[in-house]
Amino acid sequence: MFGSKISDTTTLILFVIVVALIPLLAAPLGAGYPALMQFFAIFGILAIGFNILFGLTGYLSFGHAAFLGVGSYSAVWMFKLLSMNVIPALILSILIAGVFALIIGFVSLRRSGIYFSILTLAFAQMSYKLAYSVLTPITNGETGLQLALDDPRILDSARTSGQLPTPNLFGLDMNATRVVDVLGLEVQLNFGYFFSAAFLVLAFWIAMRIFRSPFGLMLKAVKTNQNRLNYTGVNTRPYTLAAFVISGMYAGLAGGLLACMDPLAGAERMVWTASGEIVLMTILGGAGTLLGPIIGATVIKFAEAKLSKFNEGVVHGWFDFLPDGLADVLTWVVAKFVGDGWHLTLGLVFMLVVTFLPGGLVEGARRIGGYLGRRGQKEDLEQLGSNVQGGKTTAAE
Amino acid sequence: MGDIVLQILNGLDKGSAYALIALGLTLIFGTLGVVNFAHGALFMLGAFVTVTFTNLLSFESVTLSETETTAWGSPLEIREPVLQAWFGDFGLWLIDYSVLVSILVAIPIMFIIGVVMERGLIKHFYSRPHAEQILVTFGLAIVLQEIVRTFYGANSISQSAPDALRGMMDFGVVLGFEPGMVPYPTWRFVYFFFAVVVIGGVFAFLQFTTFGMVVRAGMADRETVGLLGIDIDKRFTFMFGLAATVAGLAGVMYTPILSPNYQLGMDFLVLSFIVVVVGGMGSLPGAVAAGFLLGILQSFASMNEVKEIIPGIDQIIIYLVAVIILLTRPRGLLGRAGVMED
Amino acid sequence: MGILEVQNVNKRFGGLQALDDVNLNVEENTVHAIIGPNGAGKSTLLNCFVGRLTPDTGTVMFDGQSLIGRKPHEINQMGVSRVFQTPEIFTDLTILENVMIPSFAKRDGAFKLSPFAAVKAESAIRDHAEDMLGQVGMLEKRHMVASAMSRGDKRRLEMAMCLAQSPKLLLLDEPTAGMARADTNATIDLLKQIADSRPITFVVIEHDMHVVFSLADRISVLAQGHVIVEDHPSNIKGNPKVREAYLGDAHE
Amino acid sequence: APTFFTSAANAFTNAPGASSVTFGFNVPQSGAYADEGADELRAYQLAVKHLNGEGDGGMLNTFSSRALDGTGILGRKVEYVTGDTQTKSDAARASARSMIEQDGAIMITGGSSSGVAVAVQGLCQEAGVIFMAGLTHSNDTTGKDKKANGFRHFFNAYMSAAALAPVLSANYGNDRKAYHLTADYTWGWTQEESIAAATENLGWETINKVRTPLGAGDFSQYITPILNSGADTLILNHYGNDMVNSLTQAVQFGLRDRQVNGKDFQIVVPLYSRLMAQGAGENVKGIFGSTNWHWSLQDEASQAFVRAFGQEYGFPPSQAAHTCYVQTLLYADAVQRGGDFNPCAVAEALEGFEFDGMGNGPTLYRAADHQCFKDVLVVKGKDNPSNQFDLLEVVDVTPADQVTYAPDHPMFAGGELGECNPGA
Amino acid sequence: MTETSTLRAPEHPSSPAYFSCVDIHAYYGESYIVQGISMNIREGEILALLGRNGAGKTSTLRAIARAGSPLVTHGEIWLDHQPIHEMSAHEAARAGVALVPEDRRIIQGLTVEENLQLAQIAPPRGWSIERIYELFPRLGERRKQEGVTLSGGEQQMLAIGRALARDIKLLLLDEPYEGLAPVIVHEIERTLREIRSLGITTVIVEQNAVAALKLADRAIILDTGTVVYDDTAQHLLDNKDMREQYLAI
Ligand SMILES: Nc1ncnc2c1ncn2[C@@H]1O[C@H](COP(=O)(O)OP(=O)(O)OP(=O)(O)O)[C@@H](O)[C@H]1O
């Protein structure tokens, strides 16, 4: 933690550069389209926020998707009632999610360990179940809350066309995309992505500050020994509650952004598997590290978007150069893992990563880096990973 | 009045299912301390052992008709059950009783699956953080699920109870109601008694042998138990096999009630965790009590009279009860201090 | 009028009377030792001071205020710190961080949300923590993760953590158990020096008579939940009750 | 130095190039409807083959419009991309967006639930592409949530009810007491509303309407109150696994063996599909319901499709497959006839379009709400199935005019079709 | 076996050691902690293992008992002709090794009696539970209490009792007097003598070096994971320099 090789400022600058270059970097992978890049940024925010709670305090919330959903609903309602400008929508998303987190956190944090997890799970499931059924007047149930032509939108001038308006930032549409050609590569520069990415950078920076702050240190202390902390004069509840609310607000922001990019809020956003996905993203990337959760979120969203699209036709295309019989066999095998079999791949990835890279992708990369380059590289990665355990340095001679 | 009795029966029946499903989970989660998200998958595998067994029993020989064709022009297939051809009535009897007979098959299969799972994967995760256990077992659950899907598709597969157990029993008569007031399906009584027997058996095993104590001790402190000369690994493996078997049997017996499909496990996963936690971590009686409690409350919450007062209560009752119990009793109904609290 | 006044404290665990009408008066700026056989109730008594346990009956007054019913963190904020019998430290953090946390807690009160301050920038707190580590002789190890320490080191670390808060009353439950003789001696010196250099009151539980007699201004002997003797150290050794219940006849 | 340029603005979203055009097939590949999704995908692939002139041409040969000739669409070869809706509106929209933004799909089609259909339809409207709905049965899809860019060939809850009513009346009389179990979400509610209205018209009494949570699994607590409720008919407004389980359990609780009010107790399942019937096994025998299409239909078009599909895949198509196949052809035909890929031109070509030779007899794509009107099949679980696909028998075909309603019918009121959106 | 001449008990050069460690090295992860320790003890002897905090005493005992950490990478451990170094922890325990760990490791969730029963599940059994209660009456009084709620000293008694409940050949005691009242220390000293009279070989790690040396036949001093002194206990008591340098007594 002290005397690290790469300073936080450098990390932040590198991070901004990578985020800004995503449209270019993702394009060759077929991931350079607005919807997916927006997901990278937004789920990155979500995972960072989750990690503030889980990575630092060790409290494993299984209901974070509820805040995401609440944020989305708030934003869409703001679009429907007030204005298509995203600013009021995002403010309301964050606020409402914060209030929800305050209430749920206040109750759930009375318990720890698995009991806490189940309490958050129960609250989220109740939200989901009700949103899907009896709260349909507010949530539009199964279909999800959508914009309609006859919404009041009191701040926006009377509607002019028979088309639905798009969420915008003072007139700049979120779905505005400019396609540029970079050395023959079609790169889509989407305003919505850069808008979300700005929030991602902000979210990352705040998280970094929290990790490095006395507040963050207290949260880490909660994780290791809550008891000792109590006898050290610290009332842990306000700390954990603050962490919970902050991470709930991150989720609310992410939910609001999702609605800004695509103004629909579905109830499934709150189902327990969605909460589970947040947990998986965080652990897959590396809980307690700064970058891990973002990487985890990117990997999972990428897999979800791309793997499911490789149908047998596509796969067969890959093996066209092979003799027919062999191509068929290979297609048959590979098709089990992509297209409608993409879940299988995801499951295998989870198992392999956690078995062979304990601590997640970032920790794994750190170890591999350490193994390969022993000295130099290792510390860089260590800094990027910036483990909660303060980098697990071994005994200093 | 008859309705109330019926709902109590529903509650007991549901409760026995919940308790039975949760029982296997308590053994792994409450006793071995592994957050096993693949537990539902074990339940599902049990159900598919039955499906497979029934399929094998009703294996048909296929000959292509020379005269008739299908609507799309290929020759019609003529199918004949092999078992019937070979064994006649006994074959038919076997097919009819396939669910019950498959229990005998499921016990060794599920035990082996449990053992393989523990030896191959879970044992590396005993001392790892819960979050990593979740990740790996969730991955495993998905993999198992998808494997089942490649063989059986995503559709539900109907499975019937034996003819003799398919009808209704007029339970009301026993209680002095008019005939026809409180009828209840025989198979559900069978399920109830089966659950009671299995739960009782597992209880007795853990209560009257030192096995349970050793495993609990092993979870609290593996190393020390090892230093006392006990090969705790073997016992953990056995425990896992036992839990898998219990989960599988719960699935086997449930097939006539719920046509299994590959996602069956995920549907029950959250519920079984809630039952275990509400019951209190590490407490077998707690899990059973919570199973019955939630089953009965769920039945009552689904009554129209109740839903009129609180709309949507049947949607959330399980979670609501979980919240209330965990807030009033810090460690669930019968939980012990210190188990999985950090 | 002592800084810590304990009157008629009782505590039962099921059928066991762990504390039986305990009375104790600790004078300000003294070292008060509590000795007694195993299971006498010494740790239980300490637990009643810090809010871990609530006595069934009786009063515990610190600095004129009652401690009963207060939360552990409140009691700590009043100026009471405690070293546990089995070391309680933040095993995943570095030794330096371990010592900085109590200082933050002391400075920021029970809760301060300051996500934008950087730990790195808190040089005053770090210097103080390093100073404390220097005093217990662990400065060179400050970047080590606490879990990798031997047990004696963990004890010393915990002591540094408590001292970092400059408490008015420091409760030490067997501070030197498991410490090497050299370090025990160093600890005795350290405690003595602290006691001399600032206003602080110690309550020490210890089975090592060398430590007890080197440090204590007064000694209470607890047996089966009640105080059998309270006296000046010089009178304790010879006391037949103490010899029988605690020291054993063979003790020199 | 690299040159940067902004690509030329198009008249509409994803205008196809000169040689090929891309469709987006957005079907459930995971979750409970994965099998249905797989069948839809098979139908789509078959449709693409036929459009591109491969295979035997299927319904292209029976379709009343002769615009398509197996040379693709407007001379462009048809290509496609696929994606997974997961039967979640969020995921479905994400998948559709990727098809539109990354793959340049000009038309999105598919789906297995109304929630998904409405959500994706909304997206297509905003993005400026055509949406040809897959399996969606809720009144809302072409009712309060209708969109100018969206079209539905599948029938809806109102039509099911209207088609079933005469058959129920003929078989079970006009003096019945009905008890509804309804899936507690939008589709369930419109189904319940429609069938309750239709049966009450017959003179049936509605004893109770009970909402059941989606995915309840065990429905026993909802079934036992029926036993002593005085109802003699149970209407299951369930689909998918809920229907499989509720029907199985209702039968298990002996409902069909009961005599109430001097009549045999009956169960009705308004919306049937063969895949569900398979899941419910024995229990469907003799139970009435409605379906959009069935492979046993004897008309030339249906047979042509069954033949083409059966020879390709070895088993007959489901109703979902049929709908998806037809939707693809209808879209292609509309482009061909209108001579333009512009969504607005396509919409214009489809609005008010009348055709035949697609398996449901003469059919109209109504301009007012983009709903197809055609005959509806009333089916019954078959007592002696000859094979695993032969589970339903068609007992009646209710003619189109009996299931037609006014565009402003209260069950469809609210919402506006809006204007077609070409995007860009 | 390089330093055999100094390691072997000088008065019986020909008698083979009953228990011996030969050049063991052990790591915690990447930290090299036990750096080549060898020792030899004859049957029924008591060896005092001394040294400052962090010298590696606990690590050595844990290495001998084959606990999970530290990981022994090199060396041999023989007890009564059995190759302990080839065994896992539970096998070593069955071969007669018993460790009384420094933090007692009473098992949570188990009562005092269950903690003792646990020790008797795997053969071979040692003292009966009643006999242990006779030695420590306090444990008998608390038999139904949960082990971890015992007072510090009571836990220590339970940990020792648990070792005696097994039929052991080698007893490894890690700071057995820690936290015990002087009366109990005397009690345990007496017990240890009794144990010696039963022919059980003992290694005792103790900060209270005087007490340990009073009891011990031999003494070894460790420093940073290596042996710096190995001789009879009496010699050490007589060697003022050594005592002052390493033991501060
Ligand atoms: N939670 C509890 N439940 C039941 N009995 C308890 C509990 N906590 C302590 N005891 C009992 O109370 C008595 C006093 O314990 P305490 O820890 O205060 O002793 P102590 O004087 O500190 O002894 P030692 O010097 O051995 O640490 C002991 O006999 C102990 O077993």
Ligand SMILES: Nc1ncnc2c1ncn2[C@@H]1O[C@H](COP(=O)(O)OP(=O)(O)OP(=O)(O)O)[C@@H](O)[C@H]1O
């Ligand atoms: N789990 C661990 N991981 C890394 N290093 C460790 C671990 N446990 C102990 N060490 C280190 O090993 C060295 C020896 O520790 P050990 O516990 O064996 O010492 P000891 O002689 O028993 O000391 P004490 O008298 O304080 O108990 C110490 O430097 C300690 O920091």
Ligand SMILES: [Mg+2]
């Ligand atoms: Mg004590």
Ligand SMILES: [Mg+2]
């Ligand atoms: Mg030690």
